[in-house]
Amino acid sequence: MPDVLKAPLVVEFPFTRSLGPVQSAFLTGLRERVVLGVRTGGDDGRVLVPPVEYDPVTAEELHDLVEVAPTGTVTTWAWNPAPRRGQPLSTPFAWVLVRLDGADTALLHALDAPGPDAVHTGLRVRVRWAAERVGAITDIACFEPYDGEAVQLKGNTGQFENPVTGIVAPARLDYTYSPGRAQSAYIHALGDRRMVAERCPSCRKVYVPPRGACPTCGVATAEQVEVGPRGTVTTFCIVNIKAKNLDIEVPYVYGHIALDGADLALHGRIAGIPYDQVRMGLRVEAVWTEGSRYPDHYRPTGEPDAEYDTYKELL
Numbered sequence: 001m002p003d004v005l006k007a008p009l010v011v012e013f014p015f016t017r018s019l020g021p022v023q024s025a026f027l028t029g030l031r032e033r034v035v036l037g038v039r040t041g042g043d044d045g046r047v048l049v050p051p052v053e054y055d056p057v058t059a060e061e062l063h064d065l066v067e068v069a070p071t072g073t074v075t076t077w078a079w080n081p082a083p084r085r086g087q088p089l090s091t092p093f094a095w096v097l098v099r100l101d102g103a104d105t106a107l108l109h110a111l112d113a114p115g116p117d118a119v120h121t122g123l124r125v126r127v128r129w130a131a132e133r134v135g136a137i138t139d140i141a142c143f144e145p146y147d148g149e150a151v152q153l154k155g156n157t158g159q160f161e162n163p164v165t166g167i168v169a170p171a172r173l174d175y176t177y178s179p180g181r182a183q184s185a186y187i188h189a190l191g192d193r194r195m196v197a198e199r200c201p202s203c204r205k206v207y208v209p210p211r212g213a214c215p216t217c218g219v220a221t222a223e224q225v226e227v228g229p230r231g232t233v234t235t236f237c238i239v240n241i242k243a244k245n246l247d248i249e250v251p252y253v254y255g256h257i258a259l260d261g262a263d264l265a266l267h268g269r270i271a272g273i274p275y276d277q278v279r280m281g282l283r284v285e286a287v288w289t290e291g292s293r294y295p296d297h298y299r300p301t302g303e304p305d306a307e308y309d310t311y312k313e314l315l
């Protein structure tokens with residue numbers, strides 16, 4: 001049995017979101033070194049920090065913004081001994097929930113402290129502002145221990161020049177992926193320019209890429225079957241949006257390809273033909289570029305198109 005593979009995998013993209021009036025005021029306030037909360041309705045109105053747009057109890061819309069102090073009290077915490085990329089501090093720090101003076105709820109942020117012995121529930125802290133502020137939660141660089149006087153507030157109600165109306169939040173998943181036994185065998189075989197599927201012992205379907213089990217019958221697959229490298233385009237789409245970090249000119253075609261001998265279509269890029277001439281039933285073959293461990297794309301073989309009836313179950 002070949003080695004089960006594993007490799008680092010990073011999925012990342014910038015996530016752009018617009019801010020409603022409450023989040024806009026909150027983040028613009030941070031830029032101006034003002035922390036805002038929102039007051040809930042009724043006689044027992046509470047001040048929520050960070051502010052939300054709707055009352056979490058009554059679902060009523062909220063807009064009564066109130067300034068709270070940049071000082072507060074730690075309500076709970078956890079020590080982070082090994083900060084990761086993108087976290088607020090690069091040295092070990094505490095994650096803390098801080099109830100700012102004037103607020104009824106706590107805000108999650110980082111506390112700069114020399115070690116876990118220096119942190120406790122009830123610790124008094126204050127905001128350490130970032131030197132450059134843009135209207136983001138990172139405008140609070142972190143919290144730091146503070147035993148000084150209460151801070152005088154100016155009663156800001158969220159009116160600012162040039163409010164921030166949107167943010168770009170980078171999303172990133174950084175993990176180790178292991179494809180398991182069946183896909184590892186498939187990937188090893190691709191390196192030798194062979195496509196190895198697995199057949200279900202119950203329904204006899206041939207799966208490629210194999211996942212190690214038949215999703216219909218719920219039984220393990222083990223019998224290996226070589227399929228392809230030729231196949232039929234069963235359906236496709238034309239991609240017109242250029243992906244960041246992807247060196248392929250648009251438009252290009254991405255399709256479902258039923259490899260000869262397989263009972264499931266896989267996907268791949270179709271090239272070697274103008275994008276507007278790709279069609280269902282087109283016969284294609286895998287193309288490996290020099291030194292590549294997997295097919296770069298599929299290109300037409302020149303055979304006559306496949307009859308629809310031969311692939312209609314593989315769309």
Ligand SMILES: [Zn+2]
Nearest residue numbers: 200203214217
């Ligand atoms: Zn099956």
